[in-house]
Amino acid sequence: MSAIRLTDLTLGYDRHPAVHHLSGEIATGSLTAIVGPNGAGKSTLLKGIAGALAPLSGGVALAKGKRLAYLPQSADLDRSFPIHVYDLVAMGLWNRAGIFGRIGAGAAHKIEHAIAAVGLTGFERRPIGTLSGGQMQRALFARLLLQDADVILLDEPFTAIDARTTADLLELVRRWQGESRTVVAVLHDIETVRQAFPQTLLLAREAVAWGETAAVLTPENLLKARRMVEAFDSHAAPCQRDAA
Amino acid sequence: MLNRRALVAGLAFGLATGASPFGTFAQEKLPVVASFSVLGDFVRQIGGDRVSVTTLVGPDGDAHVYSPTPADAKAMAAARLVVVNGLHFEGWLPRLVKSSGTKATVAEATKGITPLEADDDHDEKGKGGHAHAHGHDDPHAWQSIANAKIYVANIRDALSAADPVGKASYEANAKAYLAELDKLEGEVKAAIARIPAERRKAITTHDAFGYFVKAYGIAFIAPQGVSTEAEASAKDVARIIRQVKAQKVPAVFLENVTNPRLAEQIARESGAKVGGRLYSDALSAESGPAGTYIRMMKHNISEIEKALTAGPA
Amino acid sequence: MLYDLLIGPFAEFDFMRRALVGVAALSVSGAPIGVFLMLRRMSLTGDAMAHAILPGAALGYLVAGFSLPAMTVGGLAAGFAVALAAGAVARATVLKEDASLAAFYLISLALGVTIVSLRGSAIDLLHVLFGNVLALDDQVLILLAGVATVSLLSLAALYRPLVLECVDPGFLRSVSRSGGVVHLTFLALVVLNLVAGFHALGTLLAVGMMMLPAAAARFWTADITRLLLLAAGFGMVSGYAGLVLSYAAGSSLPAGPSIILAAGAIYIGSLLLGSQDGLARRLLPRVHLQR
DSSP, rough: EEEEEEEEEEEETEEEEEEEEEEEEEETEEEEEESSSSTSSHHHHHHHHSSOOOOOOOEEEEEETTOEEEEEOOOOTTTTTTOBBHHHHHHHHHHHHHHSSSOOOTTTHHHHHHHTTTTTTTTSSSBBGOOOHHHHHHHHHHHHHHHSSSSEEETTTTTOOHHHHHHHHHHHHHHHHHHHOEEEEESOOOHHHHHHOSOOOOOEEEEEEEEEEEHHSHHHHHHHHSSOOOSSOOOOOOOGGGGG | HHHHHHHHHHHHHHEEEEEEOTTTOOOEEEEEEEEEHHHHHHHHHHGGGGGEEEEEEEEEEOOGGGOHHHHHHHHHOOEEEEOOTTOOOOOOHHHHHHHHHHHOEEEEEETTOOOOOOTTTTTTTOOOOOSSSSEEEEEGGGGGGHHHHHHHHHHHHHHHOOOOGGGGEEEEEEHHHHHHHHHHHHHHHHHHHHHHHGGGGEEESSOOOOOHHHOOEEEEESSOOOSOOOOOOOHHHHHHHHHHHHHHHOEEEEEEEOOOOHHHHHHHHHHHEOOOEESSSSSOOOOOOOOOOOHHHHHHHHHHHHHHHSSOO | OOOHHTTTTHHHHHHHHHHHHHHHHHHHHHEEEHHHHHHTTTTHHHHHHHTTTTHHHHHHHHSSOOOOHHHHHHHHHHHHHHHHHHHHHHHHSSHHHHHHHHHHHHHHHHHHHHHHHTTTTOHHHHHHHHTTTTTOOOOHHHHHHHHHHHHHHHHHHHHHHHHEEEEEEHHHHHOSHHHHHHHHHHHHHHHHHHHHHHHHHHHHHHHHHHHHHHHHHTTTOSOOOHHHHHHHHHHHHHHHHHHHHHOOOSOOBHHHHHHHHHHHHHHHHHHHHTTOOEEEEEEEHOOOOOO
């Protein structure tokens, strides 16, 4: 049962493809890492799956009725806005209560629980502007927890975070897999991927390799990926493959 | 022989009066620019067919805040005579004269008039500065018919100076018009006399009736200063309401260029009656009740008499 | 003595009571909207809107002459058009809120001036359109009360998505489609409050009562709910103080500006003494805590 199916997907900007003719499936309950050189299209792919970017061609299909949660690379968050950690985390419940609906009595308990799960107990009344990078990431993870989504997309969740926080959050991710949630994460640290993620997609605009992590992250594959040219070609001709 | 001399004489006479033996070329009218509608009316009355008048601030316009257009500059440049009120009424005019490059003579209609100071023609004034665009003199001199006669005289002289050929025509027109103004003055004084003495007071939003007050003995109390920009303070409004109640001022008048709401509130709270619209700074449109100076004064006095004689105080 | 100063004027004069009620209504609905405008960095919207409504008012004047209802309805329509167009462009294109609003309000203002000039009359339309706090009749008070009610109900209903839209619009987009609707509804509320405010009280008061209390409140709290309440409170206090000042001062202080000066004094006071990043706190820091 696939949670996400990609059909000949091309995503890009200004007609230049950042993800080029990508096809494949991500199984329900799997833990997949997306790795690749800079400009490989990894964030773009997540945006496309999350529905934030419309495909240039091809399509993305999400399994019916599955709730999606997306943690972007640098949140579009206004840190100077006067709310507290508690309110920020509570936002995770809002889409389930409906934007205008009432949050039940058990909500306070759930929120506290989520805050505790990420190790931010005691931070409830802190304005979000006073949090460090790691603390903010943990708060966003707590919000993600409350969203109770079936499919979770994480874009470079551990960049610029200390080792202890990374380890804590990875624990959470493993727990999600245990709950049969599907997780797709873009990561830079190959070691983390080898340790924690059973599936990997090595992306260099096109799929270089996709499958079991050990089989994908071979030196030959990594070399192939590195050879991808990063810049868009301003003299590129229209792509012929669609004509077929 | 006689024929030829007659022909030459006829030609000379024709040229002198602007007619041509070769057919008619239209008699060229004297182009005059008047700064606002009251002056425009005067110029037309005195100039008659000999002049072509362009008025800058038209009917219902507000000369205090007027912004000249390119069309105005064009008219200005083509004019041979510009008639203005003076007494700093048209703050925007000197710049327009300069920028249009006109060679016209600028004639001040208020020459020779003793101006009233803007501050001291009301008994109960204690205010400090107004946000006043004019300086110290009240420019609305035309509100007194005696002054209007001086306006007419000045305009007649200015027209005669610009167009000596028409001098006789101007003097005749002016004489006739002055007679009409005399009659008007009589009517106004009679109307005032018909109002009981203790009711000869009213509130109006615009403090432009200073000369009228002085000439004809009606007291006008204003919640704002002379220009349309000044804003009222709670203290002023309270004072006026108290005054209206205490002195049993019978009516409140709205003026045709400023915001009427304040006057309505004062009327409501003090029990005074809201009178009709008074025209002070501009004539109405031709089709309106105050299309000429004489009709304006008649309309104003009629409204004043109606409001002050009717109803309980 | 104190009674004469603080209560007397309102007991004696109807227009003072009405002014107080009018300003209170404006504070209650305007201040929360001002808080959101401030947090979304749209503080100059009010001023832009005052100019943007001109073509609507001009068309109203062309159709119905000096009819205040016609001009106000026209102004409302023009304001909505400008606000919604600017909002839509900001959401859908690369242009941000401030640039798209600037573009549309300038076009609108020029259109308005052209329409007025075509008529050939030199009337200062906007001057007539804008009301005066000392001249609030029953009709206008009902308008203000109505607008306040609609605004408060809408803000209560939209509270969550509005906050989300300000804090983390990306997240809102990922969990709900209501982002666009909420944004535009908020802009509509802004226009409604501004135009009603202009009609009743004039530009200075309408915009000033929206923005100054919000800015002042920011120096006292970092909690959004308290911000909203405090801003409304500051608004009402400014209204009261300004009216008392305009009534009692030795030389003639016009009412509208007095109220804004009172609000301004509260703002300066908050800037200097506020507990959240006020200047005094910065210059005279307290001893730090153990943990």
